[in-house]
Amino acid sequence: MWKVSAILLAAAATLSAQSPRYGVGRPPTPEEIRELRSAIAPDGTGLPEGTGTVAAGRELFAAQCARCHGPTGEGDVGARLVGGQGTLRTPRPLKTVGSFWPYATTLWDYINRAMPFDRPGLLEPPEVYAAVAYVLNLNGIIEENGVMDATSLPKVKMPNRDGFVADPRPDVR
Amino acid sequence: MKHGRPNRRQLLQMGAAVGGSLLAGQKALALETDPRKLGQPLGPYGERSSFEKAVRWTRESKTPETGSSFTPLHDSVGILTPSSLHYERHHSGIPTIDPAKHRLVVHGLVDRPLSLSMAEIRRLPSLTRILVLECGGNSGGEWGATTGTDVQRSYGLVSGSEWTGVPLSLLLAEAGVQPRASWVIAEGADACRMMRSIPLAKAMENSLLAYGQNGEAMRPAQGYPLRLINPGWEGNTNVKWLHSLKLTDQPYMARDETSKYSDLMPDGKARIFTYAMEAKSVITFPSGGQTLPTRGLYELTGLAWSGRGRIERVEVTTNGGRTWVKAELQEPRLPIALTRFRLAWRFDGQDTIIASRAIDETGYVQPTRAALIAVRGTNSNYHYNGIKFWNVRADGRVTNVEG
Structure with missing residues (x-):
């Protein structure tokens, strides 16, 4: 009985999708939207203005990232960020930004939302672009003179870009 | 102790006084009360018997804010896990959130972007379901050469709760999902703003915006005051401390669905969006x-x-x-x-x-x-x-x- 009424309510809500039924909530304020971390799509949707170079990233990395990830991203308390290309099919795969991550936009999104570990949200957009540029350069994905911004970042082709497949389960019988 | 034998509360205080010496405390607490004397008075919020010792096991972590704790399944009875023993998996600690200030923002490809207070969410028609919740990485150690020595450490990232909340489909109808939308990007209010991409079809099928767990508000460690519940899907998609739902036309390829929570196969390809937890x-x-x-x-x-x-x-x-x-x-x-x-x-x-x-x-x-x-x-x-x-x-x- 209880279950049935819940299903009916849900169905009714779906049918009347064009107009609000309960009238709860109000439009979010610009401050509320700003308070959320801007989620970045793989096509670059959501990337803010700003520019970051490999050189600036090297400096920033030494100041903000190296204490956990090692001076050149070799990993410590924080994850290893470099190397591992060509290991995914071996008994000891090394999954790093360079060997495994399919999109460079994910690196921007994750640094922006979650790094540095103890002070997430600290970095300004140009600093995030710079950190991304340096980590990509450490992995040999962009050149020393590479510049990352909202236009160039989504165009970066990560080495493992085509390394992901859909879930075929149930696959074991 | 001028009245002879100390009562339990006094023993508790003694335990605290000796600097929380666990062994001494447990010994003291395990004393039975004299059946000829009166027991303890009533209290506002219950606690279990001092004779009960079942606890979560926490895996050692270099950063204690990110880690897992495991439900003591060997001590479990029935099909519900006490909220206090529900497994945990956190990526940047447990935030303290005042529900009076917490808001859920629904935005992106919707006709009416919404910001809702917890009071408004709780006004909506609710649903209660008993569900299992399991970490995608539960029993991950069993892939290795050495299998787990006990059920808590090898299988304890699974728990059962009664969850109460609002069907997500209901709230999405309220916001008016645009035809172009096919994914919902869910973000938590923890320090790292943990984010996952959820197919719109799942959200419309049976996702729940939960605020209740086992008859009371959910615990902070479980996402207080609001978490996404995706029945049958790996724990990580059940985003805790939920504060944003963004409707989009593509998955956002978050770190926790590409680098993590994807399944690497022997041919070097990784399965992505492996949501379901199989039998x-x-x-x-x-x-x-x-x-x-x-x-x-x-x-x-x-x-x-x-x-x-x-x-x-x-x-x-x-x-x-x-x-x-x-x-x-x-x-x-x-x-x-x-x-x-x-x-x-x-x-x-x-x-x-x-x-x-x-x-x-x-x-x-x-x-x-x-x-x-x-x-x-x-x-x-x-x-x-x-x-x-x-x-x-x-x-x-x-x-x-x-x-």
Whole structure:
């Protein structure tokens, strides 16, 4: 009985999708939207203005990232960020930004939302672009003179870009 | 202590006074009260008996804010996990959130972007469901060469709760989803703003915006004041401390759905968006680390569950897999919920191997570890659901079985 009424309510809500039924909530304020971390799509949707170079990233990395990830991203308390290309099919795969991550936009999104570990949200957009540029350069994905911004970042082709497949389960019988 | 024997509260204070010496505290707490004297008065919020010691086990972490704690399944009864013993997996600590200030923002490809208070969410028609919640990485250690020695450490990233909340479909209808939208990007208000991409079809099917757990507000460690519940899907998609739902036309390829929570196969390709938790079961008694004190009759028991629906049958072997018998299933047998199974079993003092296997309503049979590895290799980390074997030794000790 209880279950049935819940299903009916849900169905009714779906049918009347064009107009609000309960009238709860109000439009979010610009401050509320700003308070959320801007989620970045793989096509670059959501990337803010700003520019970051490999050189600036090297400096920033030494100041903000190296204490956990090692001076050149070799990993410590924080994850290893470099190397591992060509290991995914071996008994000891090394999954790093360079060997495994399919999109460079994910690196921007994750640094922006979650790094540095103890002070997430600290970095300004140009600093995030710079950190991304340096980590990509450490992995040999962009050149020393590479510049990352909202236009160039989504165009970066990560080495493992085509390394992901859909879930075929149930696959074991 | 001028009135002779100290009461329990005084003993508690003594325990605190000696600097929280755990052993001393436990000894003191375990004293029985004199049956001829009055017991403790009533209290506003209950606590368990001081004789009960079941606790979560926390895996060591270099950064304690990111880590996992495991439910003591060997001490569990029934199909619900106390909220205080529900497993945890956090990526940047447990935030303290005032529900009076918390808001959920629904935005992106919607006709009416919404910001809702908790009070407004709680005004909407609610739904209550008993569901299993399992970490995608539960039993991940079993892929390795050494299997887990006890059920808590090897299978304890699973718990069962009654969740109460608002169907997400209802709120999405309220916001008016635009035809172009096909994904919902869910973001939590923890420090790292954990984010996952959820297909709109799931959100419309049975996702829940939960605020209640086991009859009260959910615990901070479980996402207080609001979490997304995606029935049957890996724990990580059940975003805690939910504060943003963004409707989009594509998945956002978050770190926690590409770098993590993707399953690497032997050919070097990784499966992505592996959401469902397949049927699984484990014997919780007798299980690794326990000892049967004598020969004789015991109730063998355990838990089975499937992210794809009801548990249809659980079969148990007590002779190393030579024969399997149907275990009794405790009702209610709910879809996507822990299901308790039982079997009367006589331990005759012979060394033997015991195990369970679950079959769900789709006909799926819980596979062996060998069958899983034959298809997926040993580097996929997530979604291990192999049959767990325990060795009951002649002297009654129970240990894990390798391979």
